[in-house]
Amino acid sequence: MAPAEEPTAATTLELAPPPPPVHFVIVPLVAQGHTIPMVDLARLLAERGARVSLVTTPVNAARLRGLANHAARAKLPVDLVELPFPTDIDGLPPGIENIDQVKDNNHFVPLFEALQKLAGPLEAYLRELPARPSCLISDWCNAWTADVATSLGVPRLFFHGPSCFYSLCDLNAVDHGLHKQTAAADDHDKFVVPGMPVHVEVTKATAPGFLNAPGWETFWNESLEAMRTADGAIVNTFLDLEEQFVTCYEAALGKPVWTLGPFCLANRRDAEAMASRGNAPDVAKQNTVTAWLDGMDTGSVVFANFGSLARKLPKQLFEVGHGLEDSGVPFLWVVKDTEVETPDVHEWLEALETRTAGRGHVARGWVPQLAILSHRAVGGFVTHCGWNSLLESIAHGVPVVTWPHFADQFLNERLVVDVLGVGVPVGAAAPVMIFDDENVAVTRGDVARAVSELMGGGEEAEERRRKAKEYGEKAHRAMEKGGSSYENLTQLVESFRRSGRKES
Structure with a gap:
């Protein structure tokens, strides 16, 4: 029987447990x-x-x-x-x-x-x-x-x-x-x-x-x-x-x-994670939104969503809806449940949906924003300029209409409009209060103008789309x-x- 070998430093290292992560x-x-x-x-x-x-x-x-x-x-x-x-x-x-x-x-x-x-x-x-x-x-x-x-x-x-x-x-x-x-x-x-x-x-x-x-x-x-x-x-x-x-x-x-x-x-290859990011998904609502987008032409839809905090009172909400309608552009608009609690707002919203049937869709409550921005039909985004929203849009090559509300959002707007060249400002000049702000900071004409400019033709619009697409490609390369x-x-x-x- 051969004598047992003394463990060498190498074998001792091999047997040592791996370090904790x-x-x-x-x-x-x-x-x-x-x-x-x-x-x-x-x-x-x-x-x-x-x-x-x-x-x-x-x-x-x-x-x-x-x-x-x-x-x-x-x-x-x-x-x-x-x-x-x-x-x-x-x-x-x-x-x-x-x-x-x-x-x-x-x-x-x-x-x-x-x-x-x-x-x-x-x-x-x-x-x-x-x-x-x-x-x-x-x-x-x-x-x-x-x-x-x-x-x-x-x-x-x-x-x-x-x-x-x-x-x-x-x-x-x-x-x-x-x-x-x-x-x-x-x-x-x-x-x-x-x-x-x-x-x-x-x-x-x-x-x-x-x-x-x-x-x-x-x-x-x-x-x-x-x-x-x-x-x-x-x-x-x-x-x-x-x-x-x-x-x-x-x-x-x-x-x-x-x-x-x-x-x-991080969620780019995981549809489930993309859909549930930030909240529990409403599968029925998500399927309805996806089916509507599936029926629209590539790059034809403007998506409007204003983050989780700011809540628009009826006067401002009406201006947003009429502006989207007057733009003539197909739109997907997210309205918070708290914004449509009164019967008159509910009735007005239903009338808007009837008038814009076929080219407009209103989603109430939370929707999976990232999944929507990644859909081929979305060609523009009306956003409050929170950095998450702007970066999600940029990462998917989607140019934006900028409507800052407060905090960092006005300077984020300056970055995407003046430096990156992928945004059209709606014209908001001062912050709004999160609750009960009676001011109408942006009119329907402002919304219609900015959406039409973003989604229309012409050299400037095409250049914005080109830059947005280029930044989207660079974003993906950065993560690979x-x-x-x-x-x-x-x-x-x-x-x-x-x-x-x-x-x-």
């Missing part, structure tokens, strides 16, 4: 426009072998059950972590855990105060893990995660939802004192945003800023501090779209900026192996794999 803990803001891209990011990370824990509250977790089920079927290491939502918040009605549930402007601050109380439960969850996570990725607005990461010695990246163009404008406005200048200005005074590689002009109403309205000073200052102390930033964009702004933003921020988008293309976003994601995961993890 890189573990990212993602903490989105409880708002659909912020949660959806971070859910997409979770999927992208998991597809590269990372473990991902998506942290949210019970009401929001219920909305994301489809994600968890899909991840399980696809054998992706994504898990939902529910933190108990605080119940002792003055001024916040029970049951409100998401910004889109708020029905009174006075409830926004109490909701953010409630979110800050999640710091303790988050830290407790992280301490109970067998090993510290590799990295915490939190929304720019979730400044309360900064102390948790510092306490545990966990690296933290912030995710900022708008375009890099907007983020650079905002950072430069802070660093150069533009916010103080605009606060003291008249409504129509114009200012040039300093430090930009292109000329950007804003008014008091359209100047950059998140959480910097009266009453939000503490949240804003805390968010700026959390941004300054983070280890880097993640942005939902790609270099062929915003490279000059990414370069400047990274220099101004003084830390790495990871461009990993368009995140929405060898593309800029694909390789950036590889480098991000590998950087945390190399750095290892600290034991609890």
Whole structure:
């Protein structure tokens, strides 16, 4: 019998268990426009072998059950972590855990105060893990995660939802004192945003800023501090779209900026994920919309949808409907259930549908926007200029009519119209309130003009379509192996794999 061989270093290494996967803990803001891209990011990370824990509250977790089920079927290491939502918040009605549930402007601050109380439960969850996570990725607005990461010695990246163009404008406005200048200005005074590689002009109403309205000073200052102390930033964009702004933003921020988008293309080969992204799908409604689009000519339909927050009162809603009708263009229009609650609006909408039967379709409630934008019949998009919506449209080669409402949307409009050349402005000049705004900011004539210009013929319209298609092709290339976003994601995961993890 031969003597047993002593194990060599090589065989010892071969027998050693593989290192645990890189573990990212993602903490989105409880708002659909912020949660959806971070859910997409979770999927992208998991597809590269990372473990991902998506942290949210019970009401929001219920909305994301489809994600968890899909991840399980696809054998992706994504898990939902529910933190108990605080119940002792003055001024916040029970049951409100998401910004889109708020029905009174006075409830926004109490909701953010409630979110800050999640710091303790988050830290407790992280301490109970067998090993510290590799990295915490939190929304720019979730400044309360900064102390948790510092306490545990966990690296933290912030995710900022708008375009890099907007983020650079905002950072430069802070660093150069533009916010103080605009606060003291008249409504129509114009200012040039300093430090930009292109000329950007804003008014008091359209100047950059998140959480910097009266009453939000503490949240804003805390968010700026959390941004300054983070280890880097993640942005939902790609270099062929915003490279000059990414370069400047990274220099101004003084830390790495990871461009990993368009995140929405994480779903490009999965019809089920595309249809359920952001909410549980209404299969019957989806089938009705798809069947209607299937019967329309390629590129003939303009799609109108204005995001999850802004709700139009009847006077403004009527202008939108008449404008779409007067444009003469086939249209698919999404109207919120809360916008058609009264009998007179319901009756008016039915009359509009009767008059435009055959070339118009009105969908009530939530629809799978990404699936619609990817349909061959859609040739234009009337949008509120939220960055998710704009990037989804760009990624599918669809030019846009821009109708910004608030926050980052006015500067996002400047990017797509003035810099990228893929948009037609409807003419909105000032923000609207989320609720009960009686102003008619845009008339039916504005809507009809912009839609006709976007969808019509002529050299300018064709050039917009050409540019949109080109950016769409570049977006897909960015996400494929060898593309800029694909390789950036590889480098991000590998950087945390190399750095290892600290034991609890």
